[in-house]
Amino acid sequence: MLKKRDRYNVAIMGATGAVGGQFLAILDEREFPVNEIRLLASEKSKGKRLKFRENDYEVEVLSHNSFKGIDIVLSSAGASRSLEFLPSAVKAGAVSIDNSSAFRMEKDVPLVVPEVNPHTAYNHNGIIANPNCSTIQAVVALWPLHKKARIKRAVVSTYQSTSGAGQKKMLEMEKQVEAVNKVVDNWLSGSHSVDKFLIKEFPYQIAFNLIPQIDVFLDNAYTKEEMKLVNETRKIMADDSVAITATCVRVPVFFAHSESINIETETKLTADEARKILLNSPGVVVVDDPKAAKYPMPLDAEGKNEVFVGRIREDESIENGLNLWVVSDNLRKGAALNAIQIAELLVKQA
Ligand code: NAP
Ligand code: 3JM
Helix, strand or coil: CCCCCCCCEEEECCCCCCCHHHHHHHHHHHCCCCCEEEEECCHHHCEEEEEECCCEEEECCCCCCCCCCCCEEEEEHHHHHHHHHHHHHHHCCCEEEEEHHHHHCCCCCCCCCCCHHHHHHHHHCEEECCCCCHHHHHHHHHHHHHHCCCCCEEEEEEEEEEHCCCCCHHHHHHHHHHCCCCCCCCCCHHHCCCHHHHCCCCCCCCCCCEECCCEEEECHHHHHHHHHHHHHHHHCCCCCCCCCEEEEEEECCCCCCEEEEEEEECCCCCCCHHHHHHHHCCCCCECCCHCEEEECCHHCCCCCCEEEEEEEEEECCCEEEEEEEECCCCCHHHHHHHHHHHHHHHHHHH
């Protein structure tokens, strides 16, 4: 339980990272009632200073003693750090909202998307999990349709930006893009491939390429990212009967993930009905005007809080099918914003 206070002591685990930076920006934007802020990262960032509101704060090295006096931990320093350090945060009496996959599928850990299952946030033992970025934007769009017509099956193909893999990977793409020029003049010589030394973070070149692998491969030939989407979606919708299959692809986009989603529903939903439902759904913006060539794109979603849905059309190959195109800023709704919305739920109830 979060103890009621006028202002809360907040620790950010992974404050120097891509998600950490968004935590600081969004806490400020939403005027979250922060008393003390504690910025935690690795030894590498010791002594670094980061700005929050009007002041700058020194980054401290994460340790088991980092949580004394802290009310809320916003955690995004990777799954192994969450596994190692969040039990100490629980012992210190803090409530942690964890962005990693470490605890998401644990029975006593709520997995929360405030537009879908806000009531589950209150039933925790000190750790609340924030879903994977691709799961969050999918369920924000699918939940209102599921409530109306029950989704029997969903086929999700993702187009995930490099910011979803952290700052080092974004920088690698930038360097690779800079290394390639005069492609059209030299296309026969294949000069849009970069030198091997520019490929360290991703398994293959990401600039001007697509990589159909995110996270590691599992025994069933799916990647861990794909199975996160399947299992987390079912847990959040509290419905294991929904059949879901996913293909997750890294694309050379800096910010915002896109998803092509095909659903089969139990009862018929026309494209117009789906559009109307989504127009009235929290956190969703419908951008869907084919005649004017209006549809969601990652460049337009960058820096925004909503989940954008377009290209809504009936799947003519089956009786009750729909296709959707869903785009959202993965560092905001897909990570930091969703976690801060969860913190806001806790504050409201304290
Ligand atoms: P990132 O840009 O690479 O940042 C990683 C952060 O973790 C940095 O602050 C880093 O500190 C810190 N860190 C790494 N090793 C540490 C250690 N041993 N002790 C303390 N701090 C350590 O990655 P990111 O994109 O922000 O993602 C961070 C995590 O958030 C991911 O691993 C994932 O679990 C989760 N997440 C990310 C997204 C997303 O869309 N990016 C979405 C959902 C969840 P230094 O700067 O000192 O190395
Ligand atoms: C997004 O340290 C790690 O293994 C983190 C890998 C990671 C994750 C994860 O598994 O927590 C990178 C980017 C995620 C996520 O949201 O699941």
